[in-house]
Amino acid sequence: MNASERKNITNLAQKIIDGSINIIEGCRQISSLKIEKEMRDNSDFLIIRGFESETDEYPLGIVRKNYNQESLRKLDKEIMTYLNESKPVILEACKNLIKKYGNSNV
Numbered sequence: 501m502n503a504s505e506r507k508n509i510t511n512l513a514q515k516i517i518d519g520s521i522n523i524i525e526g527c528r529q530i531s532s533l534k535i536e537k538e539m540r541d542n543s544d545f546l547i548i549r550g551f552e553s554e555t556d557e558y559p560l561g562i563v564r565k566n567y568n569q570e571s572l573r574k575l576d577k578e579i580m581t582y583l584n585e586s587k588p589v590i591l592e593a594c595k596n597l598i599k600k601y602g603n604s605n606v
Contacts, residue, residue, distance in 0.1 A: 501535055506601040508533065513594035523583065523590060525560055527552040530597075544593040544600070551586055555579065 509530060516526035530545070531552040558579050559567055567575075 501601070505533065505535055509535075510598050510602045513597045516594045517591055517598075522560060523587065524552075524555045524558060524579075526594075527555070527590065542597075542600075544596045547589060547593040548597075551590055554582065554586075 512526050512530050515521035516523050527548045531549050558575060564572060
């Protein structure tokens with residue numbers, strides 16, 4: 501993994517932690533990075549990837565405008581329950597990624 505990829509990971513992880521990016525969007529962005537070997541070998545990536553997989557059907561941004569409002573309310577309720585359960589684990593994984601990849605010499 502090169503320095504640019506490490507910086508991208510740590511920036512996204514920090515944005516998730518400080519709330520400047522939606523946790524689902526941040527996990528989607530981390531999961532979309534082309535760092536397959538590291539994802540297979542790192543439990544923190546696997547946690548984020550699993551969360552992203554569980555939330556991949558949840559609409560974000562302008563996509564929400566196309567959803568039936570009743571369906572959206574139901575999805576919002578479901579995702580809030582899942583977020584409340586998952587958020588501490590995701591935040592810990594993000595902290596671990598920052599610790600591991602925050603040093604550009606890794």
